Amino acid sequence: MNSTNRSSKWKAKFLNFVMDNKALIILMALCAVGFVATNGLFFSLTNLTNVVRQICTSAVIGIGFTCVIASGNLDLSVGTMLGMLGVIMAMISKTALGFWGALAVGIAAGALCGLINGLIGVKLKLPLFIVTLASGQVFKGACYLLSNTSPVSGIPPAFRAVGQGYWGPVPIPIYIMAAVGVSVFVLLNMTAFGRRAVATGGNREAARTSGVNVDQTIVLVYVLMGVCAAIAAAIMTGRAASAQPPAGQGMEMDAIAAVVIGGTPLSGGYGKVGGTLLGCLIVGVITNVLNLAGMDSNWQLVAKGLLILFAVGLDVASTLYVNNKMRRMRKE
């Protein structure tokens, strides 16, 4: 009797661990697949650094997006916003303001874009995914108008360093990604703002009744998203040494995938910044392994889409399975 009790307790603990670390487990499985599929090439230090460096942009977007989803919203404008902010920063960096001026203006512009998105949504009481679907088109148009549809190149070396440089053995974008990750983690988990954001996503009515200024909270979440988009744009522009107007398009979808794979529920209510980073890594590893395996880039898109679907499906299915199992165990 006692021993079965103990074993079921361990089983429950194990299942709980699996539930809490699904993204990590999926990632390890993928790495194993990568190892086999590429004859070990995947695990070389250069390649691993490469994978991490490649996900920096999407990770910064994904981290901001974690807050948006945790607060019960979506932002479909981030992709084209990133493209537009990249063009703005590249153009300003070539003036007397230089790189740091460009970065400041870019971040301010990102915050402003988020502010406008948020204000339109809460003031006109429109669903924010519709607002951002529309504003995304505006940003896209603005981006092409500003850049005259051609890449903006000739950015100063300081700007290029943001994407290409190293401090010690580690690429600079990785420091940036880590800094953004830690800041947003702290914001979400240790500040009153973070509490309000997840409470808003978890139960908007209850949050409002408890004195949370729900509208203000949502606007601030979108401002934060805009700032993250600007930082991601800086990394991406630096790495390409020029601002490509179509850069960033479709990145909102990658971000949603990464956030959901990372364990933040689409319905909101809590946000897992660490999980999102793992989610980005998963998407990054998939891309990388397909690359190393020499797959045609168009086929890669197809494969990536299917794999993301598979990962999310696995996530949902395993949650259902484990919940059922736990319920049965509790009954016994």
Add this chain to the structure above:
Amino acid sequence: MPRDEIILEMRDIVKTFPGVKALDKANLRVKKGEIHALIGENGAGKSTLMKILLGIYTPDSGEIIYKGRPVNFKSPGDALTSGISMIHQEISLVPTVDVSENIWIGREKDFQKGWLIDKNRRYQATEDLLRRLKIQINPRTMVHRLSIAHMQLVELARAISYDSRVVVMDEPTSSLTDSEVRLLYAIARELSENGVSIIFISHKLDEIFDICHHVTVMRDGKYVSDHPTDGITKDQLVTEIAGREITALFPKEEAEIGDVVMEVKQLSSAGVFSNVSFEVRAGEILGFYGLVGAGRTEIMRAIFGIDKLDSGEIWLGGKQIRVKSPADAIGHRLAMVTEDRLRLGIIPNLSVTLNISLAYLKTVTRFLGFVNRSKETGDAEKMVGALNVKTPNMRQRISALSGGNQQKAIIARWLQTNPTVLILDEPTRGIDVSSKAEIHRLISMLARQGKAVIMISSELPEILGMSDRVIVVREGELAGDIPRGSASQEKLLQYAFGTIDTQGG
């Protein structure tokens, strides 16, 4: 006109939900062509009985005899095809399509011509049906353009189109204007003439005496009595609705009642409540009683800034205050434990600590918005200890706790704000007996500490046991203000049902 033939009989129906006996040998006999009122105070089991008839719930025991044969419907659809239908308070039509489509929804096959639907034939059938019922609505009108009354008539027409012999109407007149009510009465009488029986759930005694032939009274899930409406008076009916022996009193502990803390004057919200004025004193427990839908919750929501007020003043400690949002209300040290804990209270994904700290976050926030987490957790732990919230640890998600413990955690959330006025809306609904007793002790203790407590409850024993004074709300107005000494079940129900007209104790 009622005939002698019994069309429907429900015998000794028993239904238990976890922890509650909702129905305990409930009986109902409806004659053919009869308009039969089902009456009882909130929670008497009327709706549960009807849900069993419709096959939404399965009874634990008892039998249903319809047209002389025992039946046992599996679902409302099952009941519908056998000729029993229900019109709910909430409209269940598809607003974006027209009347005709709504009536025949799910039965498109009847009008099929090859691959397509013969719309003209369907419009014709709808017109015939509506004409037969003397309902003047164009079958081509989009449902969202109709008034609530007309929507109800469309639902009624849909029920009749299934050749229903028994139609259940759950408070059909609660959102109608006088002329719409008359229209509904006329159609109900017409149906009755044609041999259709109607079960009419209502709180309005006038209405019952106006159109019903017979009335069955329920109380605490039991059948009490049934009478032809011309053989009983309103007062007798109220006595039968009330006549419960109070076995479980919730005695309030004595507290010293101090000065007036909050006073509201002439609060109004168009169509919801009007001319609401009352005051509440330190150390006082002010009960708010009324039938469901009378406007008790709405009054409190408006005072707390959740809903908008059209006019009126709120005075707190001798100063007039403005409350535009719950955040303002909290700033003035009001607190409100809302009804419907799942929808309006808990944040299911968050931990016990975060749920408790939500309303007083400002107090534990330091520079740059950082939360003092050790103080936050410490304070929450103290509350959890004081209120005896049973949770394995403070990081537990609140949704994993039992209903009673969730409710105690929500009360803890509001006590953290150190309120002077605490509003509790149905604080013990749907929670187990022992948590209930704990919450009652807690409310008494808070009053002793000098807080002004306003408690809305639909449970008469709770209201009578706990309140120093009871205000009865009826159809959006204060109908009575009764001190503890002279409050009784009969009296409260007389005010709630409107058989006493004047204000006063």
